[in-house]
Amino acid sequence: MQYKYIILLLSLIYNFFPLSSQNSSSIKIKGFVFGYDLDKAEPLPDAHISAWINDSTLEKAFTSDSNGFFESTVANVPYRIEISYVGYDPYIVTHPVADDSGNINLDTCFLLSNNLLNDAVVEASNVSRRLNVDVYLVTEKMRQKASNTLEILNQIHGLRYDRMSNQIRVGNETNVLYLVDGVAQAREYTLNLPPERIARIEVDKDPKGRFQSMGYGAVINIILKSEYEGYSVNLQNFAIANVAGNNGDDWLMSEQPSVNLFYTNKKINLFANYGHGIAKWNMPIHRETTYKDLLEMKSRETGPNNFYDYKGNVVNGGINYKLNDKHLLSLQGIYTSSKINNEDLLTYEVKDIKNNNATSFTDNISNNTSSDDYTLTLFYKGEINDRLNLYTDISYNNYQNDVDGRFIQDGTLLLQFAYPEKRDMVKFNVDVNYMLSDKLGLNSGYSNNYKNYYSPSSAGLLDYKEYRHNAFARLQYTPSEEIGVEAGVGMEHIRTRQASGNHHYLKFLPYAEFTYNAIKNVGLRMSYLTNMDYPTLLHLNPAQTAIDELMVQSGNPDLETSLRHSLSLDLVFFDRLTLTPSYRYSPKRISEYIFSPDGNQFFTTFRNIKTKEYSLQLVYDQPIGESFNLTSTIQYYHATAAHNGTKNSIDGWLADAGLSYFNPTHSLMVELGYYRSMTKDIRLQGYQMLDFDSWVLSFGKQLFKNKASLNMTYFLPIELGVRNKQMRVMEIPDYSETKKIGLQPYRNTLILTFSYRFGSGKVRFSSKKSSIESEERIKRTFDM
Numbered sequence: 001m002q003y004k005y006i007i008l009l010l011s012l013i014y015n016f017f018p019l020s021s022q023n024s025s026s027i028k029i030k031g032f033v034f035g036y037d038l039d040k041a042e043p044l045p046d047a048h049i050s051a052w053i054n055d056s057t058l059e060k061a062f063t064s065d066s067n068g069f070f071e072s073t074v075a076n077v078p079y080r081i082e083i084s085y086v087g088y089d090p091y092i093v094t095h096p097v098a099d100d101s102g103n104i105n106l107d108t109c110f111l112l113s114n115n116l117l118n119d120a121v122v123e124a125s126n127v128s129r130r131l132n133v134d135v136y137l138v139t140e141k142m143r144q145k146a147s148n149t150l151e152i153l154n155q156i157h158g159l160r161y162d163r164m165s166n167q168i169r170v171g172n173e174t175n176v177l178y179l180v181d182g183v184a185q186a187r188e189y190t191l192n193l194p195p196e197r198i199a200r201i202e203v204d205k206d207p208k209g210r211f212q213s214m215g216y217g218a219v220i221n222i223i224l225k226s227e228y229e230g231y232s233v234n235l236q237n238f239a240i241a242n243v244a245g246n247n248g249d250d251w252l253m254s255e256q257p258s259v260n261l262f263y264t265n266k267k268i269n270l271f272a273n274y275g276h277g278i279a280k281w282n283m284p285i286h287r288e289t290t291y292k293d294l295l296e297m298k299s300r301e302t303g304p305n306n307f308y309d310y311k312g313n314v315v316n317g318g319i320n321y322k323l324n325d326k327h328l329l330s331l332q333g334i335y336t337s338s339k340i341n342n343e344d345l346l347t348y349e350v351k352d353i354k355n356n357n358a359t360s361f362t363d364n365i366s367n368n369t370s371s372d373d374y375t376l377t378l379f380y381k382g383e384i385n386d387r388l389n390l391y392t393d394i395s396y397n398n399y400q401n402d403v404d405g406r407f408i409q410d411g412t413l414l415l416q417f418a419y420p421e422k423r424d425m426v427k428f429n430v431d432v433n434y435m436l437s438d439k440l441g442l443n444s445g446y447s448n449n450y451k452n453y454y455s456p457s458s459a460g461l462l463d464y465k466e467y468r469h470n471a472f473a474r475l476q477y478t479p480s481e482e483i484g485v486e487a488g489v490g491m492e493h494i495r496t497r498q499a500s501g502n503h504h505y506l507k508f509l510p511y512a513e514f515t516y517n518a519i520k521n522v523g524l525r526m527s528y529l530t531n532m533d534y535p536t537l538l539h540l541n542p543a544q545t546a547i548d549e550l551m552v553q554s555g556n557p558d559l560e561t562s563l564r565h566s567l568s569l570d571l572v573f574f575d576r577l578t579l580t581p582s583y584r585y586s587p588k589r590i591s592e593y594i595f596s597p598d599g600n601q602f603f604t605t606f607r608n609i610k611t612k613e614y615s616l617q618l619v620y621d622q623p624i625g626e627s628f629n630l631t632s633t634i635q636y637y638h639a640t641a642a643h644n645g646t647k648n649s650i651d652g653w654l655a656d657a658g659l660s661y662f663n664p665t666h667s668l669m670v671e672l673g674y675y676r677s678m679t680k681d682i683r684l685q686g687y688q689m690l691d692f693d694s695w696v697l698s699f700g701k702q703l704f705k706n707k708a709s710l711n712m713t714y715f716l717p718i719e720l721g722v723r724n725k726q727m728r729v730m731e732i733p734d735y736s737e738t739k740k741i742g743l744q745p746y747r748n749t750l751i752l753t754f755s756y757r758f759g760s761g762k763v764r765f766s767s768k769k770s771s772i773e774s775e776e777r778i779k780r781t782f783d784m
Contacts, residue, residue, distance in 0.1 A: 027098055030071035031106030033064050033083050033091070035113060042225060043068030044111065047085040048481075051078035058480065061438045062386070066325050072386070083109050086128040086200065087137030127157075127575045129523045131476055131484030131515050133202045133221070143195040145662055145669055147702065147709030147755050148234070149222060150191050152198055158578060158619050159203070160631075160656065162677075163698070163713045163751055166238060166256075170205060171580070171617060172635065172654060172679070173217035177207070180222045182391065183379050186316040186334050188273040190222060192260045194232050194757060195706075199225045206527045206568065208511050210391075210431045210445050212490055213470050213532045232759035234260040237752075244717070244748030248282035248304045253745065258314075262759070272317035279310040284742035287346060291550055291602065292734040296351040305345045306741070312338035323382075330379035341368045364408040365546055371401035391431040399423040401537075407546035415546045419457035421537055426450045443488070444473040457543035464540050464557055465497040472509070482518035487511070492532065498557045507532065507563055523572035533562040539590055539606045551602045560608050562588045576621045584613040591641065592683050596734050609643040609684045632657040639682040650680045650687050667702035678723055686730035692743050693722040707758060713751040 033047045047064040051074050059078055064070040077098050083091040088111035096104045128135040136156050146152045153168050154161035160169045167174055168191075178190040202221040204211075211219055240254040247253050258275035282304035289297045299305075318332025343366045350359050377395035384390055400422050407415040431445040449468040455461070474488020490509035496502065513527040541555040568582035588608035596602045617635040624630060638651040658673035677691040695716040702709055728739040 026102050027074045027077055028071065028103045029074065029078075029081065029096075029106070030069075030103065032068045032108040033070065033085070034068055034108055034110050035085060035088050036110045041110065044085045044088070045223075047083055047111075050082045050084075052080045052082070054079050058438075065383070077104070081106070083111065085111055086135055087139070088113055129515065129517055129525070129572065131478060131486055131513065132206075132208070133204045136201045136203070138195070138198045138200055141664070143198075144664055144667060144702070144706070145700070146195045147706070147757065148191060148195065149193045149198065151700075151709075152195055153201065153220065156201060156203065157575060157621050158633075160633075163696070163711075163753075164240075164692075164694075164715070164746070164749075168220070170203065170218035170220070171619070171633070172677070173205075175215065175217045177211065177214065177216040177219045178222065179219060181224055181328075181381075182221060183320075183328075183330055183381055184377075184393075185271075185318070186273065186332060188258065188260065188275060188314060188316055189271045189318070192234055192236070192258075192273070193222065193224070194234070194262070194759075197224050199223050205570075206511075206513065206529050206566070207531070208486075208488070208513075208529065209443055209472060209474065210429050210447060212472065212509055212511070212530075213447070213468070213492060215531065215533055229265050230759060231264070232260075232262040232757055234262075234755055234757045236260070236755040239752050241750050241752070242745055242748060243750050246744040246747060247280070248307075250280040250282060253281060253749070254279040267322050269320040270318075273314070275314040277310070277312045277314075279308070281308040281745060282306070283308070283745060285344065285346065286740045286742075288738045289548070289551075290736045292599075293353055294600070295353060295550065297348045297548070298350075299346040299348050302347070304745075307341075307343045307345070309341040310338065312336065326383040328379075328381045330381075331377070332379075333374070333376045335375075336373040337371065339368075339370045342366070361410045363548060365406070365548075367403070367405045367545060369401055369403050371399065373397070373399045387435040389433040391433075392429060394428045395426070397423070397425040397427075399425075399537075403543070405545055407549075409549065414549065417457065417544065417546075419455055419543050421541065422452075422454040423537060424450075424452045424454075439478055441476040442473065443476065444471075446471045453537050453540055455537070455541050455543060457541075461499065462541050462543070462555075462557060463498065466534075467495045469493045474511070480518075482516065484513075484515040486513040490530075494561055500558055503558075503560075505561060507561070509563075521574045523570070523575075525570040525572075527566075527568055529566045529568075531564055531566070533564060533586075533590060535559040535561070535590055535606075547604065550600075551604060553604045556606045559590055559606055560588055562586055562590050562608065564589070578617075578619040580615075580617045580619075582615050582617075584611075586611045589641075592685075592688075592730075593643075594685055594730060594732055594735060596732075599734055602735055607643060607684070609641055611639060611641045611682060613637065613639045613682075627661050627663060629660050629662075630658070631660070637679070639680075641682050641684045643684050646684055648682065648684055648686065650682050652680050654679060667706065669698075669700040671698040671700075672696070673698070674721065676721060678726065683730065685732050686728070686737075688728045689726040692726070692746050694746065695720075695722065704756075708756045709754070711751075711753040713753075715746055715749040715751075717747045 029051060033044045034041045035044045045064060045066045045068065048061065049063065049070050050061045051059045053059045060072060060074050062070060062072040078096065081093045081096055091109045091111050093106065098104050138152060142152055142155050145155065150161050150168065153159050158171060162169050168176055170176055177184065178187055180190055200223045202223065204219040207216050207219045236258050238256040241252055256275060256277040258273065261272045263270040283306045284304050285306045286301050287299045314336050316332065316334035318330060320328060320330045322328055345364050347362045348360060350361065352359065375395060375397045377393055379393045381391050400420065402420050404418045406413060428448045429445065434442045436442055447470045451466040453462055453464040470490060470492040472488060472490035474486055476486045478484045488511055492507045492509060494505040509530040511529045516524040539555050539559055540557045542557060544552045544554045546552055565585045566582065568580060571579045587610050589611045590606055591609045592604060593607040594602065594604045615635055615637040617633065619633045622630045634655045636653045640649045654676055656673065656675040658671055660669060660671040662669045673696045675696065676693050678689055678693050679691055680687045681690050695718040696713055697716055698711065698713045700711045724743050726741040726743065730737045
């Protein structure tokens with residue numbers, strides 16, 4: 001059945017292709033576009049060239065290639081030609097003259113940079129709000145403050161570097177996919193790129209197309225400078241230490257040393273990374289549970305009684321090979337290993353309601369895992385012609401995990417379980433972009449995903465196979481630079497096979513987007529999006545894990561994939577203030593579910609439930625003078641859940657604010673921040689708090705001409721506006737639970753990050769560039 005969708009997609013593309021036949025145009029426009037910035041000149045890829053019939057009528061628009069070269073044909077000699085690029089003054093030619101051959105040869109056009117900023121954030125002239133993405137030019141001042149990609153991203157409106165988790169937040173979204181020049185690369189490679197290699201950043205908060213079924217909340221595309229040659233070695237260590245003794249005997253809570261290698265020449269880009277990590281978190285937990293007419297259990301409040309010990313390694317590497325300037329092959333692999341030991345040691349005061357007596361006992365519950373994860377991916381990206389671009393990849397993933405657990409009460413072993421978990425996955429993607437005209441584009445694609453989960457245990461064999469076929473097509477219409485419209489639909493056929501039987505699902509994934517930037521200093525983007533959430537091995541595996549003597553946890557192999565509808569509106573003012581109301585609806589979200597079949601034994605598993613989420617977010621950035629910058633975010637959220645007559649609702653608010661100071665003379669940055677980040681994640685029968693609140697003081701210093709970077713972040717012991725416990729609250733008629741996790745280990749905590757980068761590199765100009773001297777062309781740009 002799935003092959004019908006493939007045929008339908010190919011038919012759709014075929015029917016559009018005849019529209020690509022070119023007019024019998026007689027005038028050819030060609031030349032090079034270079035950017036001039038701080039006595040440096042380099043080609044500008046994807047620069048926007050437009051030919052105008054008159055002041056209000058656009059005849060044709062096209063872009064430059066990776067060498068800054070552009071060439072296109074028009075029917076008549078245009079009235080005006082404009083060349084523009086984010087962060088540079090436009091290059092305008094009025095009444096161009098064609099030569100005897102009917103060509104308009106603009107030779108090399110130099111655009112002067114307007115990005116020598118004195119403010120701490122990206123100025124409006126360095127931001128381009130396009131259909132689907134916001135594009136931010138990386139300026140020299142941004143590079144002065146950064147030693148890697150993370151610190152570049154931290155300076156972009158609406159993005160924040162969370163130093164405790166060492167990841168980027170897009171709003172409050174942390175599930176982010178990172179691309180380099182449109183190709184998914186290993187996170188360790190992407191986030192440790194040298195700042196001098198980064199040209200611009202593209203942020204997509206509503207991933208569509210081939211990303212629609214991946215479950216990511218945002219996509220960040222890192223665009224590198226073209227024609228760069230050189231090598232770089234980056235040595236880094238990231239460490240977290242508790243200076244107040246709040247983490248038991250383990251003052252060193254985490255350490256992550258790593259080494260990153262990069263080499264680039266005209267044809268090849270090589271990269272490799274090795275990282276080792278340890279983490280030891282000792283948290284105080286207090287738990288109160290009531291089993292109706294059976295037991296009331298309350299744990300004693302002691303010191304740390306949850307002990308988490310992690311050891312892991314990450315190795316990745318890859319090669320990007322340019323067949324020529326328009327075709328790229330890439331091969332990359334990543335291996336991750338980890339060992340996690342998690343132990344709860346809780347002493348309970350127990351009231352036996354059934355027998356009307358009281359007692360106490362100590363539960364020792366340990367869950368240990370040891371996993372290996374391998375992924376190998378082959379990519380191709382190519383520009384077939386001026387209108388047609390092709391992307392394809394194929395990847396294989398193998399994951400193996402050994403689980404071992406024990407439940408001991410007062411020294412007596414009550415339950416022991418050990419079982420393996422395995423996952424094999426093969427994925428194929430093809431993505432085609434085709435320009436039907438200068439204003440109308442078609443993006444279509446197909447993906448095939450095979451997944452097999454396998455796990456034998458005492459609770460039964462999990463042998464779950466999933467086959468997914470996804471085809472999509474979307475049209476993008478941009479009648480002008482100020483207006484853009486996009487609409488499309490995806491179709492996904494899902495077939496699952498497991499012991500309980502076979503299931504087939506057909507999902508339709510419509511989406512639409514509208515952007516409007518015609519009002520000066522005001523931008524609007526409205527989008528409707530559907531995407532998928534798929535059950536994981538944790539959700540599916542029926543193997544049982546002990547919670548206490550009456551409660552066990554297991555997965556549900558009959559879960560259905562969840563379809564999520566999202567509607568959002570972005571209103572942007574002066575590229576500093578963004579207001580975003582949003583709504584999400586999931587008719588079959590995967591959520592935790594507690595039940596008791598007989599009132600004596602209790603189970604926590606997973607079900608498909610209905611949820612609705614509403615939020616209103618405000619993001620504001622404001623430079624203060626030459627050296628200070630204020631960033632702030634506030635968000636209100638409300639969520640509801642329902643299933644079989646049971647309903648629940650939660651609400652809350654989040655906020656963060658940071659005041660930073662940067663001294664370019666000494667390459668010194670200081671920032672004071674308040675982050676109210678702890679959020680309630682709704683369950684059908686309660687909620688689970690995630691994240692934590694904090695006051696943070698950060699110092700950053702670039703050393704040895706930005707070759708070395710030292711960052712120190714101190715989580716202050718300030719109680720104002722800070723919640724000290726994570727809460728988990730669950731309740732059904734026969735059971736109630738309140739669990740509190742003390743966050744003392746996060747207070748008086750010091751994070752130190754030191755990196756040292758050495759190497760050399762330069763921008764290599766294309767041999768096709770004009771021989772006309774730079775100074776002459778620069779003078780012409782001034783004159784215009």
